[in-house]
Amino acid sequence: MPARFEVLLSGSVRPGVTSSVSLVIDGDSVVVIDPGMVHAKGELISELAARGLSPEQVTDVVVTHLHLDHTMNVGIFPNATVHDFMASYKDDVWTDHDLDRFRVAPNVYAIATPGHTREDISIVVISEAGMVVCTHAWWTRNGPRLDPYAFDQEVLEDSRARVLAIGPSLIVPGHGAPFAPGELDLA
Ligand SMILES: [Zn+2]
Ligand SMILES: [Zn+2]
Numbered sequence: 618m619p620a621r622f623e624v625l626l627s628g629s630v631r632p633g634v635t636s637s638v639s640l641v642i643d644g645d646s647v648v649v650i651d652p653g654m655v656h657a658k659g660e661l662i663s664e665l666a667a668r669g670l671s672p673e674q675v676t677d678v679v680v681t682h683l684h685l686d687h688t689m690n691v692g693i694f695p696n697a698t699v700h701d702f703m704a705s706y707k708d709d710v711w712t713d714h715d716l717d718r719f720r721v722a723p724n725v726y727a728i729a730t731p732g733h734t735r736e737d738i739s740i741v742v743i744s745e746a747g748m749v750v751c752t753h754a755w756w757t758r759n760g761p762r763l764d765p766y767a768f769d770q771e772v773l774e775d776s777r778a779r780v781l782a783i784g785p786s787l788i789v790p791g792h793g794a795p796f797a798p799g800e801l802d803l804a
Pocket of ligand 1: 733
């Protein structure tokens with residue numbers, strides 16, 4: 618059965634920078650993708666509460682990369698396993714994983730998409746509404762075309778192509794509203 622996917626908060630760059638924050642309900646798994654810096658303390662908890670969820674019920678948190686505007690809130694979920702590009706972390710246990718075989722939940726997995734940083738991953742969700750990819754390959758639907766943080770723009774372009782090639786119906790960019798691939802309009 619596909620997962621339920623929802624964007625909890627659309628990211629922003631100004632005024633106030635925070636990542637897009639997404640929620641996946643996949644069987645017994647409650648997954649938060651990029652818990653972000655958010656606009657105010659408690660905002661993420663209120664968004665979960667509005668959906669009948671407490672921080673204790675979150676089973677997994679996965680981050681696209683390690684910048685603090687995407688990761689500040691990883692610690693507010695006492696029961697969650699946190700995942701990044703290289704490992705999964707629960708309490709004091711660090712378990713390395715191989716991305717090729719790694720799944721966060723049955724319908725949630727990651728692909729390597731370096732570019733914005735070397736450790737960037739994109740999170741693929743097979744949802745009721747089709748395939749969704751949460752990724753920092755794009756900040757927003759409109760750009761910037763050249764990522765000012767990219768260590769190598771060509772590597773980022775390859776990652777963008779890789780995301781588009783898997784045929785998502787929706788892309789959740791690092792800092793903007795979700796869009797369909799055909800709506801990309803990079804400035
Ligand atoms: Zn970043
Ligand atoms: Zn970002």
